[in-house]
Amino acid sequence: MDTADLIRALAANARPVRRLRPPLLRAALWLMLAAAILGLLTVSHGLRPRLAERMSDPAFATSLIASALTGVLAAISAFMLSLPDRSRAWILLPAPALAVWLANIGYQCFAGWVSLPPGAVTVEAASSCVATLVLTSLPLSLVLLAMLRHAAALRPFSVVLAGSLAVSAVTSTALSLFHPLDATVIVLGWNLGTAVLFTGLAALFGRGPGRGSPR
Amino acid sequence: MTRKRPPQLRVIGHDAQGEAEGDGARTRELDWSILMARAQDGEGAAYLRLLEQITPYLRSRCARNLHDPRDVEDTVQDILLTLHAVRRTYDPSRPFAPWLLGIANRRAFDRLRRRMRDDAREAPLTEEHHSAVSESAAAERGVDAERLTRAIRDLPPAQQEAVRLLKLEERTLKEAATITGMSTASLKMATHRALRRLRDLLREGSGP
Numbered sequence: 248m249d250t251a252d253l254i255r256a257l258a259a260n261a262r263p264v265r266r267l268r269p270p271l272l273r274a275a276l277w278l279m280l281a282a283a284i285l286g287l288l289t290v291s292h293g294l295r296p297r298l299a300e301r302m303s304d305p306a307f308a309t310s311l312i313a314s315a316l317t318g319v320l321a322a323i324s325a326f327m328l329s330l331p332d333r334s335r336a337w338i339l340l341p342a343p344a345l346a347v348w349l350a351n352i353g354y355q356c357f358a359g360w361v362s363l364p365p366g367a368v369t370v371e372a373a374s375s376c377v378a379t380l381v382l383t384s385l386p387l388s389l390v391l392l393a394m395l396r397h398a399a400a401l402r403p404f405s406v407v408l409a410g411s412l413a414v415s416a417v418t419s420t421a422l423s424l425f426h427p428l429d430a431t432v433i434v435l436g437w438n439l440g441t442a443v444l445f446t447g448l449a450a451l452f453g454r455g456p457g458r459g460s461p462r
Numbered sequence: 463m464t465r466k467r468p469p470q471l472r473v474i475g476h477d478a479q480g481e482a483e484g485d486g487a488r489t490r491e492l493d494w495s496i497l498m499a500r501a502q503d504g505e506g507a508a509y510l511r512l513l514e515q516i517t518p519y520l521r522s523r524c525a526r527n528l529h530d531p532r533d534v535e536d537t538v539q540d541i542l543l544t545l546h547a548v549r550r551t552y553d554p555s556r557p558f559a560p561w562l563l564g565i566a567n568r569r570a571f572d573r574l575r576r577r578m579r580d581d582a583r584e585a586p587l588t589e590e591h592h593s594a595v596s597e598s599a600a601a602e603r604g605v606d607a608e609r610l611t612r613a614i615r616d617l618p619p620a621q622q623e624a625v626r627l628l629k630l631e632e633r634t635l636k637e638a639a640t641i642t643g644m645s646t647a648s649l650k651m652a653t654h655r656a657l658r659r660l661r662d663l664l665r666e667g668s669g670p
Contacts, residue, residue: 248539250535250538254513254517255510257509257543261505261509266550266553332561397550397551400547400548
């Protein structure tokens, strides 16, 4: 196809579009959704037993705050990266919080820290833990996917990375709040799955413009 | 976070020098920004003007990295299609050039990567390839001819004679009848049977 023809075809197809709101506002909207989901879970589920007591443990408190902060920063990073005129250095925004969070998980593993009260690991506890995982990360992933779908043609990998990090961090925060089970492995496994979903869809939509081009 | 300095828009074919040209680029960028905003509101005419104005600019930018003119044109089209797909991400309160270049660099990079991958996998076609291809084609034709000759030799003598006179030497029925002393009707019948037999023989030979 001739470039001049393409231009005419595109111009003929210029339907009005709604401009995206500023990225910070969109990140805030998504984070409000995350907060709302956590709120609903609190209402339906109740917080984990002895949360206040656990919060006085600096390691637990640091980990919780670091994962929540990672979620916030990674969400901002994903929305910034999804725009063509923003620097790709935004990918580094969640790095400090992530470092603290991971260092904390590592320290806990190293110290053989177990957050379970004796006898807490039952099938029931584990399955309700997975339920929290799915209830939190699935809607958040899907909404984020819908909000960032235009980025598939631009920077699919950075956006996927930041987006799935945001979902992982929020999910992990939720699990720390609701379950006495230290489910880091489940969270990581689940969110790897999320990342694969994102990448797959990104690859699917990301090839769009290339496929449409005439040889 | 640190932000990269927004890329400078230059007049095509020149390095922007002096105040006047710099002003020109700024004015033009402002124009583009306004046109894009109107395009987002669904104004086809503004969109057409914008796309027509940015195309030469994109073409000259792509030509810096890509050497094949077809690659340049394909990349320009890729950029235009991506721009169209993500046109709602443009914020008219921000400069237009960095937004456009963000898209353009992405597509140019994709094309460059594909080009490098293809170059690594492909070798240019030389004279030798050509002669190799035609030799093997000629060899195949030779094999076919030989199989046909052998198949004809397997036919009964009357049928062989009919095929040779009517099909290979392309004589008329009357001539063939005079030469062989057979009637035209039996010549026709022999030819028909010969051809059917040949078809069977050759099909057997080529296998299922």
